[in-house]
Amino acid sequence: MARRANDNPGSEHDDSHGNDDRNSNDRNSNDGRERESGGPPLIRVLRTARAEFGELTGLEAESVSSLDRDGEGWALQVEVLELSRIPDTMSLLATYEIRLDAEGHLTGYRRTRRYERGRADRS
Structure with a gap:
């Protein structure tokens, strides 16, 4: 079984005695709370988008290939089998563009591309 460095009691990363060489504020600065900008944390946006897209389409996003924030919300591109x-x-895979509101809830989607897994884009 693999052991993480901080699982080892004498490890240099053991923070049980406050000797952790990493800044604990950096690790815990975004633990599910609202971000300083007032928007939802990025991971929550991604999880909500994937879940709502799956409920509407019955498809599961294999990966998120892009994520952008604009003045009105979010735009994602996901790859779907x-x-x-x-x-x-x-x-056959497809790329879907998903639009989200400022809170990260799905407002629309559309398929932008369909392709075979083994084919690369033509340049």
Whole structure:
């Protein structure tokens, strides 16, 4: 079983005695509370977007390929498996653009691209 450095009682990263060489304020500065800018934490935005998209479409986002914030909310691009095939390189994937409001809730989505997993974009 792998052991993390801070699981080892004499480790240099053991913070049980306040000797941690990392700044504990940096690690705990965004533990689910609102960010200083007044918006939701980024991880909550991503989780909410993926969950709401999945509920609406029945599709699961495999990855988030971009995330941008504008004056009205958020825009994400996610990669989704639309049709599983054998071999896996022939599976059909799609890129969806997802729009979110300032609180991180889905306001709309659209498919922008569909492609086989094993094919690269043409340059």
